[in-house]
Amino acid sequence: MRVVIAEDSVLLREGLVRLLDGAGIQVVEAVGDADELLRAVADHEPDLVLLDVRMPPTHTDEGLRAALVIRRQWPTMAVLVLSQYVEERYASELLATETSGIGYLLKDRVADVGEFLAALRRVADGGTALDPEAVSQLLLRKRSDPLTRLSPRERQVLGLMAEGRSNAGVADALVVSESAVAKHVNNIFSKLDLPPADSDHRRVLAVLRFLKG
Amino acid sequence: MLATWPGPPAITTVVRMSTLVSRVLREPWTARPWRATTNLAVDVLIGLVASAVVLGLVALMAIFSTLAGSSFLGLLIPALNLTGPLRGWTLVLTIPLFSALLWCTVPCTAVQRWRVRVLLGTSVPSPPWSRPTLVFGLAGRESTWRQLVYHLFEGFFAAVGFTVTVGLWLGGPALLLSVFWAPWPEVPLLMLLGVVAFHLAPWVAVGTVRLDLARAVTLLGPSRRHQLAALSAQVETVVHSRADVIAAADAERRRIERDLHDGAQQRLVSLAMNLGMARLDLDDVPDHARRAIEEAHEEAKQALTELRDLVRGLYPAVLDERGLDAALSGISARSPVPVTLTVDLSGRASRTTEAVAYFVVSEALANVAKHSGASRVDVRVSRRDNMITVVVADDGRGGAEVAGAGLLGLAQRVGSIDGTLHVESPVGGPTVLTAELPCVS
Numbered sequence: 001m002r003v004v005i006a007e008d009s010v011l012l013r014e015g016l017v018r019l020l021d022g023a024g025i026q027v028v029e030a031v032g033d034a035d036e037l038l039r040a041v042a043d044h045e046p047d048l049v050l051l052d053v054r055m056p057p058t059h060t061d062e063g064l065r066a067a068l069v070i071r072r073q074w075p076t077m078a079v080l081v082l083s084q085y086v087e088e089r090y091a092s093e094l095l096a097t098e099t100s101g102i103g104y105l106l107k108d109r110v111a112d113v114g115e116f117l118a119a120l121r122r123v124a125d126g127g128t129a130l131d132p133e134a135v136s137q138l139l140l141r142k143r144s145d146p147l148t149r150l151s152p153r154e155r156q157v158l159g160l161m162a163e164g165r166s167n168a169g170v171a172d173a174l175v176v177s178e179s180a181v182a183k184h185v186n187n188i189f190s191k192l193d194l195p196p197a198d199s200d201h202r203r204v205l206a207v208l209r210f211l212k213g
Numbered sequence: 214m215l216a217t218w219p220g221p222p223a224i225t226t227v228v229r230m231s232t233l234v235s236r237v238l239r240e241p242w243t244a245r246p247w248r249a250t251t252n253l254a255v256d257v258l259i260g261l262v263a264s265a266v267v268l269g270l271v272a273l274m275a276i277f278s279t280l281a282g283s284s285f286l287g288l289l290i291p292a293l294n295l296t297g298p299l300r301g302w303t304l305v306l307t308i309p310l311f312s313a314l315l316w317c318t319v320p321c322t323a324v325q326r327w328r329v330r331v332l333l334g335t336s337v338p339s340p341p342w343s344r345p346t347l348v349f350g351l352a353g354r355e356s357t358w359r360q361l362v363y364h365l366f367e368g369f370f371a372a373v374g375f376t377v378t379v380g381l382w383l384g385g386p387a388l389l390l391s392v393f394w395a396p397w398p399e400v401p402l403l404m405l406l407g408v409v410a411f412h413l414a415p416w417v418a419v420g421t422v423r424l425d426l427a428r429a430v431t432l433l434g435p436s437r438r439h440q441l442a443a444l445s446a447q448v449e450t451v452v453h454s455r456a457d458v459i460a461a462a463d464a465e466r467r468r469i470e471r472d473l474h475d476g477a478q479q480r481l482v483s484l485a486m487n488l489g490m491a492r493l494d495l496d497d498v499p500d501h502a503r504r505a506i507e508e509a510h511e512e513a514k515q516a517l518t519e520l521r522d523l524v525r526g527l528y529p530a531v532l533d534e535r536g537l538d539a540a541l542s543g544i545s546a547r548s549p550v551p552v553t554l555t556v557d558l559s560g561r562a563s564r565t566t567e568a569v570a571y572f573v574v575s576e577a578l579a580n581v582a583k584h585s586g587a588s589r590v591d592v593r594v595s596r597r598d599n600m601i602t603v604v605v606a607d608d609g610r611g612g613a614e615v616a617g618a619g620l621l622g623l624a625q626r627v628g629s630i631d632g633t634l635h636v637e638s639p640v641g642g643p644t645v646l647t648a649e650l651p652c653v654s
Contacts, residue, residue, distance in 0.1 A: 009479040015486050022490065059471065060534050084478055084521060087531045088542035107478075108517050111485035111510065113493055137546040140554055 001124055004044055005030040006037035006051040006063065007082075012107075016050065019110065023117050034062040041070055046077070048124045052107075053083040053090065064090050071097050078124045082107045088137035091130065103129035103164075119164065128164040135159045149191045157184040237412050246415030249422040252332040253378055256371040256425055259328060263321040264368025267361065270314040277307045315351045318360040322433055325367070329429050333422065340435040355436060363432035370428065374421035378414060385411025456565075459629050463568055466528040473524045481520060485513035522547075529571065537567045537594065537601075541574055548578045550590050550607070557595040562652040569630055570594065570603050573648045576623045577605035585609025585644060596652070603648040611642035623648075 003025055007013040010032070017027045029040040033056045041049060049070055053063040067079045071094075078101035081094065091104050103123035109131065110116045119129035130138075136159060150158065160170040167185065171178040240246060330336050340356035351357050388407025391400050435443065488510035495503045525543065532540040538556045545552040561567070574592055581590050587609030594603050615624055615636050627634040632650035 009475070009483075011483045012479050012486075015483045019486060019490060054474065054530070059475075060530065084474055084482075085525055085529070085531070085543065087535070087539060088546070089531065089535045089539035106521075107482045108485065108514060108521070110482065111489045111514050111517070113486070113489040133543075133546065137542040140546045140552060141542060 001025050001048060001121075002028050002044065002046040003048045003050055004028055004037065004040050004046045006032070006034065006040075006049070006055065006066070008032045008052060008055045012052075016110070019113065019117075020050075020120075025117075025120075032056065034066040037063075037066050038069060041074070041077070045074065048078040048080060048101075048120065050080045050082065050120070053081060061090070064093065067094060068097070071102075076101065078126070079103070080105065080120055080123045080129065082110070086131045086134040086137070088134065088141055091134040091138060092141075099128060100126045101128075104134055105129060105131045106133060122164055128162075130163050132159060132163055135162045138162070150188060154184050154188050154191070157181060158188055161185070161188075240415040241411055243415070246418045248332070249415075249418040250378055250382065252328070252422055252425070253371065253375040253418065255328055255332060256367070257375045259321075259324055260364075260367035260369075260371035262368075263317075263325070263364040264366070266317050266321070267314065267364045270310055270317065271365075274307060274310045274314065277310060281307060314361070315357055318351075318357055318364060321364045322360050325363075325429060325433060329426065333426055335426060335430075337429050337434045340439055356439075359432045359436065363428065367428065371425070374425065378418045378421055381410045381414035381417055385409075385414065455629065459565055463528070463565060467533075470524055470528040470530065473520070473527075474530075478517070478520055478524065481513060481517045485510065485517055488513055526575065528568070532567055532571055533564065536561050537570055540567075540571050541592070541594065544571075544575050544578060545592060548590065549582045550578075550585075550587050552578065552590045552592055555591075555593045555595075557593075558601070559596060562596070562601055562650075565630055566601060566650050566652050569626055569632065570601055570648070570650055572626060573603045573623060573634075573646075573650075574605060576619055577646050580613065580619050581605070581607045581609065581644075584613065585611075585642070587642075587644075599652045601650045601652060603650065604645065606643060606645045609642050609644055610640075611638045611644050612640045613638035613644050613646075620646075 003020060005013060005016050005020075005027055007016060007030070013030050013032065017030050020027050028044045028046055031037050031040050037049070037051060049067070051063045051067060053061055055062050063081065063083075067081055070077055070079055075098060079094075080103035081090075082105055083090070084107050086104060086106055094102055094104055101123055103119060105116070105119060109119070123129050139155065139159065156174065157170055160173055165173065167178050167181045170185075171181045174181070326337050326339075340354070385407045388403045388410065391403040391407070395403055434440075488506060491506055492510050495506060498506075529540045529543065531543070536558075538558055541554060541556060545554045562570070574594070578590060578592070581587050585607050587607035590605060590607045592603075592605050594601065596602070613620065613636055615621060615634070620634075620636060624634045627648050627650065630650060632648055635647045635649075636644070637647075638644040
């Protein structure tokens with residue numbers, strides 16, 4: 001896997017390079033701002049772009065805007081956005097185009113190296129990785145009636161599914177059996193009027209599509 | 214020097230006769246009434262001179278204008294022409310007299326102000342003098358006419374006040390001397406009257422001076438209209454400087470947020486990441502070392518979460534970038550009590566108003582989580598014309614008071630942009646907090 005990193009903090013940029021190197025992921029270039037990023041992406045056409053939201057020169061949302069440009073120009077390129085804060089509005093903007101190969105995580109998540117690498121690989125494979133914070137914010141905003149029909153446990157499961165987890169992942173997170181999770185998932189689908197599907201990926205897309213309204 | 218001239222103390226409760234009597238007996242021997250009397254004497258001198266000047270000028274003007282009038286009439290009816298060849302001059306002379314009348318108010322007023330400042334220790338505020346002016350400018354100022362009235366009558370008032378006061382001062386001892394000249398049966402009564410007069414004198418002196426001061430402030434000071442104008446100018450200045458202070462405080466919060474974001478937060482992320490990587494290869498490390506690294510890793514993550522909450526509480530960057538609606542998602546989703554959020558805003562309000570609205574919701578949700586025991590919170594933000602209304606309602610136990618630290622700070626912050634905060638929280642609930650915030654600041 002070939003990755004381009006955009007992160008303005010040198011400390012963190014080098015740390016991320018080391019982290020990915022250690023996991024056998026090739027970092028083809030690491031840059032410090034959005035313009036450099038777009039140039040590097042055009043140069044290398046990597047499999048995945050790992051980027052920060054706040055970067056020079058304005059330190060506001062140039063990373064996010066760069067991500068949207070990348071998604072438009074290279075629709076199949078995976079993008080994983082990192083940020084000190086996740087915002088529902090940014091998540092919606094990211095998910096507005098195409099929901100495969102998209103990730104949006106709090107920067108804190110890189111501390112749990114194993115989980116972070118798993119999320120990164122999932123995104124590179126066309127999956128999704130949404131931070132639980134983003135999911136809860138999206139759920140808060142999505143107030144159509146079907147969601148209110150879900151039990152608290154089912155909302156929890158839906159949140160974990162939206163993060164991009166498989167049934168096994170959800171079962172791990174909730175410390176329950178996989179069959180229990182499967183039951184919840186089927187309940188969610190029927191309550192949300194979604195046809196049951198067997199693929200994890202299609203399942204997540206369905207959930208996200210629902211979250212986006 | 215005395216700053217004010219209080220009269221006798223107001224006696225509203227039980228009168229302590231002994232105190233009162235000793236006060237009355239001591240009063241003639243204190244400095245206050247004598248200073249008042251001195252002031253009255255000086256006032257008489259200045260006042261009589263000024264009144265004489267003003268009266269003289271007015272009288273001359275009256276004479277000349279009568280002559281001018283008659284000479285004007287004389288043009289029509291020759292029999293009424295009293296002045297003959299002088300008629301042209303009468304009219305010409307009236308003008309410098311009129312100017313002198315107006316101009317004499319300037320030095321007279323200056324001297325009277327000086328008297329009040331030196332002898333009464335009070336400075337009479339001057340009416341706004343935009344710039345020195347000619348006679349026409351002087352005539353156009355209503356302060357000139359008020360001063361003229363003051364000087365016209367001050368001599369008379371001062372003379373009356375001074376005469377009464379001095380009469381009492383001197384009359385008292387004079388009556389005491391009645392021993393030498395009055396028939397014996399009348400002596401006790403006359404002596405009693407003398408004592409009363411002598412002890413009445415200080416109070417009359419002080420009272421007269423208070424009237425004098427009131428006249429000076431009313432007629433020599435700025436008019437009500439000018440006072441109001443000065444006051445509203447002050448209010449405007451205060452409003453502006455308050456807005457500046459608020460904007461500066463917000464800017465400072467933004468700066469701190471950015472400093473922490475670019476500094477401490479990045480370092481902590483890097484630290485937590487390094488510890489996370491170290492934790493992956495802990496196979497041949499002694500147990501205690503592994504535990505220490507694991508704990509350090511968890512601590513770093515915890516610190517990161519706490520710092521993030523703190524920094525976001527300072528100023529959410531998304532508030533600037535995407536507005537109030539977007540910023541409210543974050544705090545609402547983080548609230549431990551489930552939130553229903555309804556935002557109906559068109560366009561952006563000012564940065565300050567958005568920040569205040571954000572903090573109202575943020576503080577209200579924190580209070581709900583801490584104190585209310587509620588199971589649900591309903592947050593509604595709407596905009597009508599130039600007013601943003603924020604309503605936070607919970608189904609908790611109520612009993613919240615605006616005097617509480619959190620709500621008081623919130624009320625102050627809302628008040629800083631002329632908004633209003635209303636909290637309805639009967640014991641037993643529910644609590645409804647309503648903030649109305651003007652959009653323009």
